[in-house]
Amino acid sequence: MTKTTEALKDRVLSKRIELGLSQQQLADRARVSQVTIQHLESGRNSSSKKLYEIASALGVTAEWLASGKTDNRQPANVSASRQPDMSFRYPVISWVAAGAWAEAVEPFPPGFSDRYEMSEYDSKGPAFWLEVKGDSMTSASGQSIAEGTLILVDTEADVQHGKLVIAKLADSNEATFKKLVEDGGRRFLKPLNPAYPVEVCAGDCRIVGVVVRALMKL
Numbered sequence: 001m002t003k004t005t006e007a008l009k010d011r012v013l014s015k016r017i018e019l020g021l022s023q024q025q026l027a028d029r030a031r032v033s034q035v036t037i038q039h040l041e042s043g044r045n046s047s048s049k050k051l052y053e054i055a056s057a058l059g060v061t062a063e064w065l066a067s068g069k070t071d072n073r074q075p076a077n078v079s080a081s082r083q084p085d086m087s088f089r090y091p092v093i094s095w096v097a098a099g100a101w102a103e104a105v106e107p108f109p110p111g112f113s114d115r116y117e118m119s120e121y122d123s124k125g126p127a128f129w130l131e132v133k134g135d136s137m138t139s140a141s142g143q144s145i146a147e148g149t150l151i152l153v154d155t156e157a158d159v160q161h162g163k164l165v166i167a168k169l170a171d172s173n174e175a176t177f178k179k180l181v182e183d184g185g186r187r188f189l190k191p192l193n194p195a196y197p198v199e200v201c202a203g204d205c206r207i208v209g210v211v212v213r214a215l216m217k218l
Helices: 006-017 023-030 036-042 051-058 062-067 095-101
Strands: 086-093 118-119 127-131 150-154 164-168 175-183 186-190 206-215
Touching: 006 023, 006 036, 006 051, 006 062, 006 118, 023 036, 023 051, 036 051, 051 062, 062 127, 086 127, 095 127, 095 175, 095 206, 118 206, 127 206
Parallel strands: none
Antiparallel strands: 086 118, 127 150, 150 206, 164 175, 164 206, 175 186
């Protein structure tokens, strides 16, 4: 079968195989369901409203994927280019679950989360997303993390002075999000919003992980 007689389903399948991706991996890159990819490759669906995203994940133009024709506005070799790997998939969990993680033997049992988000970040250990609550980390100047932002927490990233961290305080079931400050051999959890108090991180206070990415959903 030549390129000119290939259908959309053939182009999707051939590029996916060429890149060594499974249907689920392609779906994760394009932020669509695995069923969407399956229906395109089987010919059940002759197009998709997510065609641009799928084309980008495959490293080709949407025009080529839809018709087999080269988009003259793009370099001729665009179909052979490989996009950055966005295949790292992390669960979105609750603040209670994040707090419990500090004591859990098996923090991520199979099927415990029904929501996942992608990132290019390759974590050093188990990692998860949290959706920021409240305005304690919102500042009028300098570093600021607004309510509703998704933050990616790496549980084995290096814990250092000045890092934004997730901690579990002894008197709370939930995790807390603060900036770690070390002074005179003591650790403190400092909010970016000056209206909130600084808390001492001592005794049973445990650092769950370091915030390595922030993703604002519009």
